[in-house]
Amino acid sequence: MTHSFPDPWPAPHASAPVFGRVDVPGSKSLTARHLVIAALADEPSRLVGALRSRDTDLMITALRSMGVRIDEDGGDLVLTPGPLTSAHIDVGLAGTVFRFLAAIAALADGPVSFDGDEAMYRRPIGPLLDALERLGVSIEAGDGPAGRTLPLTVQGPARGGTVTVDASGSSQFVSAFLLLAPRLPEGLTIVHEGGPVPSLPHVAMTVETLRAAGAHIDEDLGERPTWRVSPGPLRPGTVTVEPDLSNATPFLAAAAATAGTVEIPRWPSQTSQAGAHIIAILEQMGSSTSLVDGVLSVTGPEKLTGLDISLHDAGELTPTVAALAALADSPSRLSGIAHLRGHETDRLAAIAAEITKLGGTCVETRDGLVIEPSPLHGGVVDSYEDHRMATFGAILGLIVPGVSVLDIGCTSKTMPDFPTMWEGLVR
Ligand SMILES: O=C(O)C1=C[C@@H](OP(=O)(O)O)[C@@H](O)[C@H](O)C1
Numbered sequence: 001m002t003h004s005f006p007d008p009w010p011a012p013h014a015s016a017p018v019f020g021r022v023d024v025p026g027s028k029s030l031t032a033r034h035l036v037i038a039a040l041a042d043e044p045s046r047l048v049g050a051l052r053s054r055d056t057d058l059m060i061t062a063l064r065s066m067g068v069r070i071d072e073d074g075g076d077l078v079l080t081p082g083p084l085t086s087a088h089i090d091v092g093l094a095g096t097v098f099r100f101l102a103a104i105a106a107l108a109d110g111p112v113s114f115d116g117d118e119a120m121y122r123r124p125i126g127p128l129l130d131a132l133e134r135l136g137v138s139i140e141a142g143d144g145p146a147g148r149t150l151p152l153t154v155q156g157p158a159r160g161g162t163v164t165v166d167a168s169g170s171s172q173f174v175s176a177f178l179l180l181a182p183r184l185p186e187g188l189t190i191v192h193e194g195g196p197v198p199s200l201p202h203v204a205m206t207v208e209t210l211r212a213a214g215a216h217i218d219e220d221l222g223e224r225p226t227w228r229v230s231p232g233p234l235r236p237g238t239v240t241v242e243p244d245l246s247n248a249t250p251f252l253a254a255a256a257a258t259a260g261t262v263e264i265p266r267w268p269s270q271t272s273q274a275g276a277h278i279i280a281i282l283e284q285m286g287s288s289t290s291l292v293d294g295v296l297s298v299t300g301p302e303k304l305t306g307l308d309i310s311l312h313d314a315g316e317l318t319p320t321v322a323a324l325a326a327l328a329d330s331p332s333r334l335s336g337i338a339h340l341r342g343h344e345t346d347r348l349a350a351i352a353a354e355i356t357k358l359g360g361t362c363v364e365t366r367d368g369l370v371i372e373p374s375p376l377h378g379g380v381v382d383s384y385e386d387h388r389m390a391t392f393g394a395i396l397g398l399i400v401p402g403v404s405v406l407d408i409g410c411t412s413k414t415m416p417d418f419p420t421m422w423e424g425l426v427r
């Protein structure tokens with residue numbers, strides 16, 4: 001269903017503590033992995049609770065155009081793999097579609113061409129392309145501000161063996177090779193060389209989802225992180241997707257910011273999702289939390305406390321944490337997130353600009369942000385086509401009167417119902 005919202009969208013203001021229960025849709029990152037694994041599998045499989053959003057629909061369309069049959073059965077997706085073919089793929093602004101399929105394209109029987117949103121031209125992919133070339137894949141790519149970029153064409157085949165990649169700019173480079181690896185006749189050993197890999201829980205998620213489908217992977221996360229993947233069949237069977245815990249965080253932030261209580265059902269007791277880090281973060285900021293019978297409950301404090309934290313592993317949570325930090329009554333330092341400059345937008349610059357626009361104090365550091373308590377006033381928050389900047393603006397609008405958000409519709413990247421769900425919660 002497509003909704004249309006006023007632009008700018010007046011962010012609902014919470015005149016009282018927010019209380020409610022929010023059932024969030026499936027995880028974007030898990031859906032992306034399960035779709036790719038099912039496409040490379042040795043037999044048909046079924047996906048229950050897949051996220052339907054711009055990013056995951058782009059993945060579905062891309063895989064269909066590469067020869068994978070994807071049928072809708074009730075709310076489930078039934079995937080029937082076939083030989084991968086030449087195709088043209090629109091990656092939109094989806095990092096996972098771009099990076100995962102650029103690697104998988106090496107398995108197709110002809111050239112696979114890629115293009116996407118203009119903002120995608122600024123997102124890094126060079127180290128992944130260089131590494132693919134070292135495996136014998138031929139690449140034609142344009143030149144962009146972040147090195148080689150869209151539009152690009154990938155033509156396999158790739159040989160297996162060992163590949164070295166610098167994944168300090170995005171964990172998705174490692175995940176892309178992990179997904180490709182079981183299908184290479186010799187398997188693949190992936191070695192990271194460079195600064196620390198961000199978002200390691202996302203790599204763990206790739207390893208976990210592949211292992212659940214039968215892949216054999218040895219990993220060594222020491223000084224030279226290495227993943228050894230054996231060639232072999234993939235048989236995912238029927239898989240149920242967990243709710244998206246990163247997309248749950250703005251709703252939990254509504255409880256934290258207003259001294260209310262928000263509950264999220266179906267919260268997994270064990271998960272590789274980086275979004276689960278939000279529990280410790282909200283506790284550090286003064287909230288109390290409980291997880292009983294799969295329901296996470298967060299109750300916010302009278303006053304939010306600032307925090308000093310590395311978000312290197314969970315960079316995706318930065319916009320939510322930064323919005324709360326801007327509402328806290330003591331300073332915050334968020335570090336380990338230089339790679340966010342290559343996300344949907346330069347998130348460090350965007351957050352600093354928007355907090356400053358509302359009268360707050362936020363400065364960029366080499367690898368993060370420092371946010372000081374300051375009284376905020378209303379204004380129009382730009383979302384920079386970035387779903388998480390849009391939800392950042394919504395969180396600020398709970399407390400700061402007169403906040404509106406430009407292009408709230410960009411939340412369709414991973415949560416098309418966000419504005420309706422948010423308006424329903426903050427009545
Ligand atoms: O593999 C994934 O699903 C993701 C990995 C992370 O990317 P980076 O390592 O580029 O930060 C994360 O930020 C992104 O939202 C999703």
Ligand SMILES: C=C(OP(=O)(O)O)C(=O)O
Pocket residue numbers: 093094095096097316343344388414
């Ligand atoms: C960085 C993100 O997305 P992606 O890299 O998958 O486009 C995100 O969802 O925060």
